[in-house]
Amino acid sequence: MxxxxxxxxxxxxxxxxxxxxxxxxxxxxxxxxxxxxxxxxxxxxxxxxxxxxxxxxxxxxxxxxxxxxxxxxxxGAGPTLFPTAGSAAVLSLAGVGYGLMEAAFHTVIARKQGGPEADGTTLGRRRARAIDRSLHALDLDRLAPTPSQGGGGTLTIGLLVTAVALDYVAFRLPEIAWPATHPALAAWHESVIGRDSFRRTRFA
Ligand SMILES: N[C@@H](CCC(=O)N[C@@H](CS)C(=O)NCC(=O)O)C(=O)O
The missing domain is CATH 3.40.30.10 (Glutaredoxin)
Incomplete structure (x- = not known):
């Protein structure tokens, strides 16, 4: 492949x-x-x-x-990323994580294409609000149903996408400083990005 x-x-x-x-x-x-x-x-x-x-x-x-x-x-082998048990919760989380990823990615691309003024457009402000709301939604309450699925445990597609999205925001939009405003989410995130698969694929 x-x-x-x-x-x-x-x-x-x-x-x-x-x-x-x-x-x-x-x-x-x-x-x-x-x-x-x-x-x-x-x-x-x-x-x-x-x-x-x-x-x-x-x-x-x-x-x-x-x-x-x-x-x-x-x-592939190993535990499924798309478990049947709790499927709706996993996919629900994946949707929010993916939406955060999209809002962050399009903020970065809009800045590249249109300069910093892109942030002040109707769409730019809308994306910023979406990022802010997603971070609140993703705070530990949202992740609570699967707390043991961080570092050493079983990863689901919801946790995977969310952790990548959070890492992307920290990488490309550091001024948002979400780890400071969402310390519990940051602690969870740290445990996931310690996994071998995350360490081997760091943004560069
Ligand atoms: N919905 C797609 C998004 C893929 C995407 O936007 N990839 C970006 C790179 S981060 C890209 O290749 N952009 C080039 C373009 O839009 O022409 C997915 O989930 O894979």
Whole structure:
């Protein structure tokens, strides 16, 4: 299998962590690309031109980080990232974590394209409010149903996506300083990013 990715994409990191958690660390070929450069190799497997893309053993390209994670989960070894028991809570958390990731990512891209003024637009302010509300929603109460699923325990797709999203906000939008305003969430986050799969995929 082959994974098209870049080192700063939170979406690609979700796919890569899922691959590592499911035992594909040694067999997954990593193809590093710049999705903004219209690389022909990437466009050949994804007409949308985004990472991540997973090309299966049979040569089928899969796009969308959560769909890739789902496929790897079906195929791989170890505990499932999509447990049947408590499925609604897991997916509910994944939705909030993914929404935070999107709001943060689009804030970064809007700044790159439109300069710092992008933050002051209607959409920019809307994204900032979404980030703020998500951080509150994700504070420990939200994570309470699965507290033992942090560092050493079983990871779910909800916890995985949320931890990557929080790390992305800290990496790209440090001025938000969420660990200071949400210390309990920060303590939980620390325990998850200590996992081998997170340490091996740090943003760079
Ligand atoms: N919904 C997609 C989002 C993927 C995405 O936006 N990837 C970014 C990199 S972080 C990208 O490749 N952007 C290039 C572009 O939008 O043209 C997913 O979950 O995989």
């Amino acid at each position: 082959q994974l098209f990715l870049n080192a700063t994409s939170p979406y690609a990191r979700v796919a890569r962590i899922a691959a590592l958690e499911k035992g594909f660390g040694d067999t997954l070929a990593l193809t590093w690309v710049d999705p903004w450069a219209d690389d022909p190799a990437l466009l050949a497997v994804n007409p949308i031109g985004r990472v991540p893309v997973l090309v299966t053993e049979a040569g089928t390209p899969l796009t969308e980080s959560l769909l890739i994670a789902r496929h790897l989960d079906t195929l």
